[in-house]
Amino acid sequence: MEPARCLVSDRRTAIDQQPRGRAVIDAAYASWALLSRDLRAVSRSRSQLYSSLLFPLMLLALLGTGVSSGLAPTSPRILNGDYTSYLAPGMIAMTALFSSTFSSAGFYRDRESGLLRAMLASPHSAQTILFGKALGAILIGTVQALAVLVLAVVIPGIDLAWQFGWLGGVATVVVTILALNFMLSGISLLLAVRIKTMQGFHLIMNLVLFPLFFLSGAFFPLDQVPTWLEVIGYINPLTYAVDLLHYASYADSPDGLIGPLIDGLVLGGLAMLLFVFGLRRAPRAV
Template sequence: MATLTATTAAPRVNRVPQPGIWLPAYTLWRREIVRFYRQKARVVGVIASPLLFWLVLGSGFANSFHSSGSSSDKYLGYFFPGAVAMIVLFTAIFSMMSLIQDRNEGFLLSVLAAPVSRSSIVLGKVMGGATLAAIQGIVFLVFTPLVGVHPSLASIGISVAVILMISFELTALGFTIAWPMDSPQAFHAIVNLILLPLWMLSGSLFPASGASGWMRLVMLLNPLTYGVDALRNALFPAQATSFPLAINLAVTAGFCLLTFIASWAIVNRRSNRPAA
């Protein structure tokens, strides 16, 4: 009598290959770039609004503004780094509003359901928005001759590096704010409450030396102050600035790291509800 030996075979599991971090991040980054430049009105608005703001506000304040060590007709030059920071801020805000749009349209839910790391989402979205903001800020540097500035190659290199860091930190901060939100209206409220005052109290409009005691303290605690001051260091090396360039770069780089860690942490929270 034949003896049958039963063998139990382990079920075969078909594992989905993981694409890694960089390919999904690159895909999301490229999507941000393509979507932005397909919207021509958005591109024009990001450049035109700060340019008009810089010319109108700078011309209006020119006769009443007196910065330490400079005459009143130099206000347009003083305000120029703040105008660059404004362009970066506006671009970062609009880029991170797309995060809410992606959630409402279901695209973000599809990305979260895909076998990709959530770190790829953070990296792709933040790098996409930071790239757009940096490009707009760098393009604005062509207006430096209007304020009598002809920067050297070293000054341009430092300015580009500072713009890249400011773009990254503001985009990562905007990502952290926009991720848990369900509506653009709520995001706009936070922008008006936090991000715009962050820019206004960064030394863009007036120096910290001329502010009152409590406001001067707030400006010194504002990390964007050091980015704007670093731009002023690079573009106007002959003028007195609030801090040395090394301190400005160190604080700006530290805030870049802090905001990216915050954006990464909020996405990887297990209790977080990423899509509605």
């Protein structure tokens, strides 16, 4: 065994032999250090911050107003033909998707620069390192999505209807966004096992994840599309996040498209399963 690997192995053995409480504290501190590093990097990237907020707002203003005025949508799920308000929850989900995906790409930048391998030479386990980086992507995606929610609330012309009252609706939106970001981070970790370059990662995202988002009900109600598209929508994991956001902040019916209980169970189960599985598999990618 190489001397450096022997040293790392000895350090990890020493950590493993620590009292369990102390080992957990050390792992939490290491994860927090990585999370803080990624947050500082994003805070210095003004272009990422501005684009993550401006793009969904542009869609709300241009697409929402254009469809509401020019096409007069008649779906019963678009209340009073107000497509802009229908679009708002989808834009919140899209912000989480873009932000989480962009932040997850940092995994590839760190791997290609050799920084990730240097991190893994620390006494902490690969899962601890990857957990810290994943939490950074989750927190960034959540904060930016909530910023769009705040803007949607204060912008005139967007009429959000809170199913559980204002406080309960906002709490449902926050939990939904968190679960969505955990699910997206799990997917990113699993992709890292098979995809070795950042270019390949973005290609897969463009070919698979973004089309799934378009078929999630964010841009048009799934109950008005051909049957084959509706079937894809129901097996699409993003559909359950978008539907729950619609239920919490827009839908006038008591159950939305699918139902809040089913939405929550499917989204929560997928988020937990994909994140834990991705965290266990991703160390093979480094």
